[in-house]
Amino acid sequence: MKRFLYIIFFVFWPIYAWSLIEVDITRGNLNPLPIAVSPLSIDEESRKKFEQILNKKNIGSEISVIVEKNLKTSGLFNPLDKDAFLQAPDIANLKPRFEDWNLIKAQALITGKVNLIDEKMRVEFRLWDILAGKEMMALAFTTVPTNWRRVGHIITDKVYERLTGEKGYFDTRIIYVAEDGPKTKRIKKLAIMDQDGENNKFLTLGNELVLTPRFNPTSQMVTYLSYFRNLPRVYLLDIETGMQEVVGDFPGMTFAPRFSPNGKKIIMSFAKDGNSDIYTMDLENRVVEKITNHPSIDTSPSYSPDGKYICFNSDRSGYQQIYIMKSDGTNVKRISFGKGLYGTPVWSPRGDLIAFTKLHKGKFYIGVMRIDGSGERLLTENFYQEAPSWSPNGRVLIFYRETKTDDKGEGFSAKLWSIDLTGYNERLVNTPTDASDPSWSSLLSN
């Protein structure tokens, strides 16, 4: 026996002794990644032509500024000061001197060039890994010169996806309700803008009250609610063509029409016979189907990305809480159990989280929870804020917040704000007027 043990020890000792040392790295930093965005190089001839067409002195620099701003806004990147760059844009685009970029602590570098070819803008860009000394990505786009802002957003999306592992959200638009005038006589117009607040356009004149615009996840179609002769009407609006149609008149209080994930149905709540329930309408045959049938008030339905489930808001437990159910209305299950009232649940495009508004002790919170109700996190708190809408990648929420503008609390201002899932990156989204009810589009370049 002793001998046997000796053999075992003798044989295994070397394995034990020579096993490779392993070190587990389970923590890192969440600091924004230092990135250098070199201005896109441009030849003199193209520069002059672009200046004539777009009235921009150096379109290469302008595009790089858009990329830089987008990356900074995301909170995940730290674009470095251009004054520190040692290499000229045209040379950097050919072959960056990695030592120079390393010197200013850049970990990634974006270079590129822009030309005018046959009246079309051709933009090339490259993403470089400075530490590895390698090119990570190289792409080129051709478009009409007036699309130069979109080119900047598309470049950002590509860089963002390559460096973070998830799709970007920069080549997107936000539709919202633009508000003006005193609270008792508020003018509300439908408005649309790029996600960075640029290219703002009003879509309606403000003669009728408009509410809750929502993007179709698969196209640039919008559904919204408007009152016509004091009757709520659900409209469909094609952003590309400007064509508009009435989906239907609905009795009583109608709330928040929203598209199904495939864009073929609309789901909403409206009151019939004094009771508010959830209904769907097939947009092809206009058949309305009742999904919930409960004496309580059921509102704010939102589909899961796979279309199999619906989350909604109900007071069937006595207080306003969040529930989920199968898309046919069965298996209703309450998921929110925290203190306070919960409303406006919206399913994340990633499918993993539900965003909501919470009212507790007189304060409004925007938060997220997992789809089983666990892991509730309140991202932001304020006097009044609601209506979160997800960015198409499920990382950022946009919502509106009302703030008092005088000491008496009589004046107020409503603005759009965005916050990412960390809860640290909260930003005001610039709009020309007051704004509410934002809805984020899917990626335009998809």
Place this chain on the structure above:
Amino acid sequence: MITALSLPFLAKKPIDLPPIVSIELIQITDKTNIPYAPKAKKIIDEIKEKEKKLVSEQAPPKKVKKIKPESVPLPNEKVEKVKKPEEDKQNPEKIDTEVKQVSEFEKDELFDPNNIAALIDKSKEETADTINKIDKVTQDQQKNIENIGLSLSEEDALKAQIFGCWSIPLGLPYNENLLVRIKLQLNPDGTVLQSEILDHARMNKPGQGFYKVLAESALRAIKLCQPLRVPTTGYERWKELQLNFDAREMLEG
């Protein structure tokens, strides 16, 4: 002998050899992660050639495990350790009790001047013997510690350095396996001679695009941290190192 050589293979789980796919962005060596058979053989041969006493005298593995890095004898400590047993052996128990009652001066007087030479001779023999034994044990223990891996403080220092360098990509799906294993060959100064992603085949699997992003971030961290904070001695034990980057803990919050 065959059994001895084949057992190391049995001790390791069989590893699927991933197809080698060339990736533009990440260096992939031709090496696989098949474990150390040639090395094991070499070591077995070496050990057989060496004195067999070394194995028998060596503290059993459990004891070696208990030796904490802090207890690794420094050169100064060695001298102290040697002195202690010397005193014990020189002074039998009876004298020991007496010694406790007297001062240092009185202690000297306890010795018979005539017997001092004999005592010195004896003590020399015993001291030499003790030193030999202790040195052997200490060397063995030292060897074991060197073979086991990094001490806790060495590992902590390395971890702390890499924590600061690793920017975790925040877009990763946190319900996926977010472990990247990177094998490093290091120079004595801690710079990286070669790095190899052990699960590189995963990068090309459908739905695993995030893994490439994660692996690149880990490689960036290593490059940013160079030279790695490795111990100044014992190059042999850490010249090859495996870093397991796992982002799950951070992303799940």
